[in-house]
Amino acid sequence: MNHPVNAPLRAGFIGGGFMAAVHTRASRAARGRPTALASSTPERGEEAARSLGVERAEPDAHSLATAGDLDVVHVCSPNRLHTEHASAALAAGAHVICEKPLATTAADAERLVRAAREAGRVAAVPFVYxxxxxxxxxxxxxxxxxxxxxxxxxxxxxxxxxxxxxxxxxxxxxxxxxxxxxxxxxxxxxxxxxxxxxxxxxxxxxxxxxxxxxxxxxxxxxxxxxxxxxxxxxxxxxxxxxxxxxxxxxxxxxxxxxxxxxxxxxxxxxxxxxxxxxxxxxxxxxxxxxxxxxxxxxxxxxxxxxxxLGYQDAFTAFVTDVYSAVQGGHPEGMPxxxxxxxxxxxxxxxxxxxxxxxxxxxxxxxxxxxx
Structure with missing residues (x-):
């Protein structure tokens, strides 16, 4: 997807709980634009989008992953859904930050590594410590x-x-x-x-x-x-x-x-x-x-x-590195x-x-x- 040079990256978030709050704060601090959010139900998505200051809610994760106007998707859903949600976002052309564990099996994690490479997308896991x-x-x-x-x-x-x-x-x-x-x-x-x-x-x-x-x-x-x-x-x-x-x-x-x-x-x-x-x-x-x-x-x-400096600062530094990589940078030590x-x-x-x-x-x- 095309993105104007130097414009804030448009970020989507799958999940509306504690980690979504951490991710949206970090995205905003990293000069991203929290654009869309989806949670387990449309109602929860609307509520989370309002409370976290995200521009709009999508009815479900599939709608968000395939929205077409997002540069990067943050996957903050329960572990069993990581493979499905990250795969959908990559297939739609988005860069992906996926919460750990990346997948609940090594076989699924291998598939995600392969999918990211084939898509030519930045794909990161927040080992933020x-x-x-x-x-x-x-x-x-x-x-x-x-x-x-x-x-x-x-x-x-x-x-x-x-x-x-x-x-x-x-x-x-x-x-x-x-x-x-x-x-x-x-x-x-x-x-x-x-x-x-x-x-x-x-x-x-x-x-x-x-x-x-x-x-x-x-x-x-x-x-x-x-x-x-x-x-x-x-x-x-x-x-x-x-x-x-x-x-x-x-x-x-x-x-x-x-x-x-x-x-x-x-x-x-x-x-x-x-x-x-x-x-x-x-x-x-x-x-x-x-x-x-x-x-x-x-x-x-x-x-x-x-x-x-504490945990949220470390998370912001991680997201800043990922966004830099999306824009062509090569940050040292990005997981x-x-x-x-x-x-x-x-x-x-x-x-x-x-x-x-x-x-x-x-x-x-x-x-x-x-x-």
């Missing part, structure tokens, strides 16, 4: 050799919003959310960040999962509440990953710590303005300061030091459908390992995209 400036700074420290050789890692993503058996939402239903819940939902973020910052792929893993509450609000549950992993990176580094949505007091605690032969580094998403740098002779806190940061970290620092496929393959490896009492499963990097 990459967009915290201090996560980029940690990545620079590793790549610059300041940690030495990474030997071990310790990482976790902990929440408590499903702590009680009465807590539920559509993600707890495998038909809507997929066979994996906690790992596909938040463990995928954790693995993406570990691989992105360390510069190493997880080459194999061993996992155990647990469904603590077999019923939630009277409905049977089969996808997991918690997952624990042992991982081995491509350079032989060993690590532990813990994922839980039943950790009291932990609201969105994503942390990772890498230990090298010279230094260690720790990033905490709930303290995004700092890095802990550990050394044998002493440790220190490195605070965000774009004047002294690595270029890619400074690029994300849109506010001066002391003016805290694509290929990264979504990587997460889907890791999710299936976790489930396979857990089904075999924690046996090691090989998860080497792909040598090429699906043909």
């Amino acid at each position: 990459r967009y915290h400036p201090m996560a980029r700074q940690a990545r620079f420290l590793v790549a610059d050799g300041q940690l030495g050789t990474v030997l071990t890692l310790d990482a976790a993503y902990l929440q408590d919003w499903l702590l009680d058996p009465g807590d539920t939402n559509w993600r707890a239903d495998p038909a809507a959310g997929g066979a994996s819940r906690a790992f596909a939902d938040i463990g995928s973020h954790l693995c993406d960040l570990v691989e992105f910052v360390s510069g190493q792929r997880i080459h194999r893993l061993a996992a155990r999962t647990r469904t603590v509450f077999g019923r939630r609000a009277g409905t049977e549950v089969t996808n997991e509440d918690t997952a624990a992993l042992l991982v081995e990176l491509g350079n032989g580094a060993l690590g532990t990953l813990l994922v839980s949505q039943l950790a009291p007091g932990r609201k969105n605690s994503l942390t990772f710590e890498l230990h090298g032969t010279r230094q260690s580094v720790r990033f905490e998403q709930e303290r995004p303005e700092e890095l802990w740098i550990g050394g044998r002779e002493g440790s220190r806190l490195l605070l965000r300061d774009p004047t002294a940061a690595a270029p890619d970290s400074a690029r994300m620092s849109v506010l001066p030091p002391g003016h805290a 694509t459908f290929a990264d979504g496929l990587r997460a889907a393959r890791l999710t299936e490896a976790v489930l396979a390992s857990a089904a075999q009492d924690g046996t090691w499963i090989e998860t080497p990097p792909e040598t090429e995209d699906p043909a």
